[in-house]
Amino acid sequence: MGISAPCPIDYTHNATSFDCGNTTLNDWLQRRxxxxxxxxxxxxxxxxxxxxxxxxxSLAVGAVTRDDTPGKVRRNMPDPVPVMVLGRLAVDANWQGKQIGDGLLKDAILRTITVAEQAGIRALLVHALSDKARSFYQHCGFHESPTNDMTLMITLNEARRAISG
Known part of the structure; x- marks a missing residue:
């Protein structure tokens, strides 16, 4: 059996051996x-x-004050700015370096774009838990918040371009 496509979590999925190297991310998956x-x-x-x-x-809808958004996100937007929050993203240590994180992010962007066809969403927002995670998101086109360098955002237009080529 190979690697599955991303699917909604349910009780049949085994999370007990998951270890990405970050206790917070491991515990959240296993307990929350x-x-x-x-x-x-x-x-x-x-x-x-x-x-x-x-x-x-994980994904959840949210909003962020205009002052906390980078210029590309803030432009012509109300206050607060509607966003999709990428609450967690992690890959087991044994599978890191195999572009699974890139694939998960692409899937999150595609799902966010689908939701944005029905409801207003300006950007995808993430709260990076480490400098390594922040670098990953910056490499993928995310911009730092002017008020918190561990909060990053990418407009959906930028995200569409990023995954299309």
Missing amino acids: AIKNESSGASRTFVVCYDNCIIGYY
């Missing part, structure tokens, strides 16, 4: 993801190998 899914607080999508989770991300 299913609960948040059930309550509607966020949606978590997983990639599995033999039904063991090897990567995941």
Whole structure:
């Protein structure tokens, strides 16, 4: 069996051996993801190998004050600016360096674009938990917030261009 396409998390997915090297991200997957899914607080999508989770991300809708957004996000927007929050994105340490993170981010962007066809969303926002994560998002085209360099955003137009070539 190969690596699965990203799909919504459910009780059949095994998260017990997941270890991305970050305790916060590991614990959230193992203790909160299913609960948040059930309550509607966020949606978590997983990639599995033999039904063991090897990567995941979560999405939730949100808003951010205009002052906290980079210029490209803020331009011609109301206050607050509607965003999709990429709450978590992690890949098991044994699978890192195999572009699974890139694939998860692309899937998150595609799902966000689909939602944006029905509701207003200006940008995808992420709160990076480490300098390494911040560098990953910057490499993918995200811009730092002027008020917090660990909060990054990319407009959906920029995100569309980034995944199309």
